Amino acid sequence: MVDSDVYYYFDNMLSNLGDIGFMQRNFEVVFQPDGKRGYFEEVTVLEAARSLGVDINSICGGAGACGKCVVQIVSGVKPEPKTPETRLIDKDSIARGFRFACMLRIQGDLVVSVPKESRTGTQRLQIEGLETGVKLNPVVTRRRTGNITEILYDRDVIRRVKHDSPVLGFAVDIGSTKLAGYLMDLTTGKVVSVATAMNPQIPYGEDIISRIAYAIQATENNRVLHESLIDGVRKLLREACEAAGKSPDDVYEIVLVGNTAMQHFLLGIDPKPLSRNPFAPESLEHHYLLPEKLSLGNNARVYVLPLIAGFVGADCVAATLAAGIDRTTQMSFLMDIGTNTEIVVGEKRHMVACSCASGPAFEGAHIRYGMRAASGAIEGVWIGSSLEPRIKVIDDAKPVGICGSGLIDLLSEMLKTGLIDSSGRFTEQDTPRLRVRGGVKEYVVAWSGEVGIDEDISITQLDVRELQKGKAAIFSGSHIAMRQLGLTPGTVDRVYMAGAFGTYINRESAQNVGMIPEFNLHSVEQVGNAAGTGARMALLSREARAEAQMIRSHVEYIELATHPDYNQAYLDALMLPHRDLSLFPETVKKLEKTGWVKTRLHK
Secondary structure, three states: OOHHHHHHHHHHHHHHHHOOOOOOEEEEEEEOOEEEEEEOOOOOOHHHHHHHHOOOOOOOOOOOOOOOOOOEEEEEOOOOHHHHHHHHHHHHHHHOOOEEEHHHHOOOOOOEEEEHOOOOOEEEOOOOOOOOOOEEEEOEEEEOOOOOOEEEEEEEEEEEEEOOOOEEEEEOOOOOOEEEEEEEEEOOOOEEEEEEEEOHHHOOOOOOHHHHHHHHHHHHHHHHHHHHHHHHHHHHHHHHHHHHHOHHHEEEEEEHHHHHHHHHHHOOOHHHHHHHOOOOOOOOOOOOHHHHHOOOOOOOOOEOOOOOOOOOOOOOHHHHHHHHHHOOOOOOEEEOOOOOOOEEEOOOOOOEEEEEOOHHHHHOOOOOOEOOOOOOOEEEEEEOOOOOOOEHHHOOOOOOOHHOOOOOOOOHHHHOOOOOOOOOEEEEOOOOOOOEEEOEEEEEEEEHHHOOOOOOEEHHHHHHEEEHHHHHHHHHHHHHHHHHOOOOHOOOOOEEHHHHHHHHHHHHHHHHOOOOOOOOHHHEEEEEEEEHHHHHHHHEEEEHHHHHHHHHHHHEOOOHHHHHHHHHHHHHHEEEEEEEHHHHHHHHHHOOOOOOOOOOOOO
């Protein structure tokens, strides 16, 4: 993302965010089908939903930009639709009372229905990762003295307990979408229990930029984000302890990793510097905090891993630690795909890192029927020569939308069958699934009678463009990082794809559309929650913490926003798989055996 894009995004977000104001609880609002109700005045329905804990998606943080918070007014005044609503909601639905929850202000009694497609749903969360593989040497130890066991933090006695009391630690990966916590026995190094949860900040914006925009609108907003995250980690700790039959009082250290924005919110630091060039965090250093600083646990000290740069955070340091890139002379490539995709390339003598603004499309934002990887999401698609699709749905439920892995499959399958050409434009094909609705071409993935919502699920021309932008950001960042070290895909020995999206994505589909370089797919390892593994390593080993510090200080950071070649690299990568087909020779050979329609725009 170039500077002008960042400024435009923030200006647009801030201009659309309304003043929440003081909540006067006068009018009754009822949310169906939950039946939850409360009394409000002069706030939005989205704010009321947050107050009552009603599950409503809000990817843009209430800016009226994503169209994911649609609700239906069942009873009450139907106000005139606002411009963003008329753009994203069809006329018939407008007439039936559908509006954006973030723009619908409560000015009288209301009954609203929250449709399935506007709900967050039960997210499939990635907790598995690489084995830690470290020698046990935690900062927290115990020493027996007579009938008492002393708990030591480094060399300081912090508590005296009975001999049989457990000595526990908690490692947490704070992602933009999810939290994953690992309760560890610090005397054995074993995982005692695991807890996962959605990031409680999601109602305030699903991507990092949305949340930063929300935070800098008012000091109170930054406090809200801080407290919601602290409360989320506390609940995660309680859940992990309850699952293991342990007490949170026996947890003596919590190790936290997260991207740069999450760490700012966690520590209560003003995130405004992250919204403007040079996007520099307040500090790159690690943090040791006493229990009272964050109050995550009664006896728990907190250790926060260091950052690399503005949008390359401690989660990337932890993932690099887990992959062992800094311990090998084999050339390695690590990619953690998300709203911001972090990339680390190199080996122990020289590593480079960058962050690609891949955007939230792979989480479902700006995609008409996009959603996160939750129950009912289409996660796999195959299209035959008849142009009829076969789909795989999470939990074998009736489909209600399409998640990131399904979207990449769709893009690849439509390219192979000639439904779209190499520029991403829909072609003319003889199938009822290809149609024009509202002046926009679309391909119907599932008819209304087969799904769990009241309309067909499709992918539109606008959706294809959003996916092209996301994949282009990832590839161009990868290409520039590799070129910095003089590498080609053939000279990379090990490739790691981390995170939930990186774990479930079809690697061949990602390569067909040009999202990832043309690596030997047999060298690609999908490693799950590598950041969580790195956090556990830091909890169990002093040496791992020292290694994390070394990674932070030895990685060369590439700022793509100011890189002279990035804009052209990004534009070239918008093509499918790429404008320069010499970068994908084997992929082109495979595509030429399919219905691929190549345009004249290629080099």
